[in-house]
Amino acid sequence: MSQTIIKWMCTLLLLVVSSHLYAKNTINSVRVWPSPDSTRVVFDLTDKPEFSYFMLKNPLRLVVDLEDTNKIKYLPSIPKKHQIVSKLRYSKAKNKHGVRLVFELTGAVKPVIFALAPTGPYKNRLVVDLYDKEQAQPNTSNGNSTVKKRELKQQRDIVIAIDAGHGGEDPGSIGPSGTYEKTITLQIAKRLERMIDGERGMISRMVRSGDYFVKLNTRTSRARAKKADFFVSIHADAFTSPQPSGASVWVLSLRRANSETAKWIEDKEKHSELLGGAADVIKDTASEKYLAQALLDMSMDHSMKTGFNVAEEMVQELKKVAKLHKKEPQAASLGVLKSPDIPSILVETGFISNPREEKLLKSANHQERLAKAIFTAIKSYYLKNPPDDSLFASLKSKYPTKHKVRPGESLSLLASRYGVSIGKLKQVNKLKSNTLFIGQELDIPQS
Structure with a gap:
């Protein structure tokens, strides 16, 4: 009798071990990030995924197969307002050790699917990016076109591109109490958007208007598509210790970073790309060629000069509402500042890693004052240096x-x-x- 029990226990143990050997990977969670022209679905896994996928028609579906993987019990429901995916569900897998996921689609999409290695707060991930084929160009309106037209005959609006740092899969820096940088930057950006749109002769264009990730190398291209005269990127600083505090303004340096803080920020930018999944295998070589050629052009010199002049104005305005970490504009080789034809600056609104400043950055009143300082500096510069065909140019004599x-x-x-x-x-x-x-x-x- 005891030998029979021992045999059954051994058999059961072998079954458990073999099941773990075959299904070595597990889906731990699934996150959905919608944006105006695409949707990202992220699968958090215990191990590097082995996957394949194909498309089906009538109705439109994307099918993703994961090898040697266990299911998660519940898949997230898709909000009704969702533009691309109507439902995410399981289907019969190719074999008993795998998982088959089906994305029910509302229209034609271009799928981009890739695995990401562990970094920051995340472990192994499978990223499914679905791009809406009907939107060939990025959404440039974000509601602004109904408020103002792009041009007023020859007295056009000055276009300010507002880039809220990080977003979606990439939270940015995280404060001691758990505040995400991506949340603070979007809140300040929306306040700045409201101020610019309320000013006659100016109009804003948001690079991102919600909680989704935009690759660093496409943020300035989106600004270019929106015919931006100026690009301002909003961030909240962080450091390895909680002591540093204060706001700062950054401009492009074509040389190496000129301080330890600058090196830290440059490293953060690279880390941000990994978090958001911008490590796409296909590089935009045409864009790289364009940038390399344009860097040699005088337009880069003009953009850098304009960016520095606005940065000087910005420092003067910020010191009225916040402590400054640096009393002069700082220089670093940051991707979002490298547009050769659009003057650009990056504003670090404070150190989210400092408990006191984290609390300030969450304050609606402080956010409003920061946005006002950024707005005042940009407006002040363009009142004195308006584009020739702008409304500001025609009003210059009045100021x-x-x-x-x-x-x-x-x-x-x-x-x-x-x-x-x-x-x-x-x-x-x-x-x-x-x-x-x-x-x-x-x-x-x-x-």
Whole structure:
């Protein structure tokens, strides 16, 4: 009798072991990230996935097979407002050790499916990106087109692209109490959007308007598609210790990072790409070629100069509402700043890794003040330097340009910044020498 029991126990043990050998992988969770022109579905797994997929018609479906994988008990339901996927369900697998997933689709899609290695808070993942074929171009309206038209004859709006950092699969930095950077940046971006759209002669274009990921190398291309005059990327800083605090403004450096903090931020950007799954195997070589050629063009010099001038304005405005981590614009080689034809800056609104600043960044009042500072700096620059065909250019005579001299500024620097001659500056301000005094207010003639 005892021998029979032992045999049954051995058989049962072999069955359990063999089942684990065959189904070595497990789906731990499934997350769905909808965006205006695509949907991302992420499967969190215990091990690297082995997968294959194919499309079916009548009705349209995407079928994904996972080898040697156990099911998760419940698959997420798809919200009714969802644009691309109507349902995610199981179907009969190719064999008893695998899993077959079926995506029921509402229209034609281009699927991009790839595995991601563990990084940050995530383990192994299978990412299913579904791009809506009917939307060949990124959604450029985000509701703004119903508020304002892109052009007012020859008096067009100045277009400001607002990039809320991170999003979707990539939470960005995480504060001590669990606050996600992606949440803070979108909240500030939406406040800035409202202010810009409320200003006659300006209009905003959001790079992302919800909680979804946008690859770093497409953020500026989206801004270009929206005919942006200027690009501002909003972030919340972090460091390995909780002590650092304060806001900062970043511009593009074509050289190596000029500080340890800059190196840290550059590493964060690379990490962000891994989190969001931008490690696509196919690189956009045409875009890389375009960028390499354009970097040699004068347009990059103009963009960097404009970006730096706005950054200087931004630092002056931010110090009125927040502590500054750096009192001057900082330089780093960041992907979102590398557009050769669109002046760009990155604003770190504070250190989310600092408990006090994390609490501030969550405050609606502080977010409003930060957005106001960013808005005021951009508006101030374009009132003084409007594009020739803009409404601001036609209104420039109504806004007398004043400049208060800051430390380190000279007549030659101001003449270069505002595009006027030193002689004209001296004549208008009745200066007998080239000497300036800190706090001195100058009238800036029209160039």
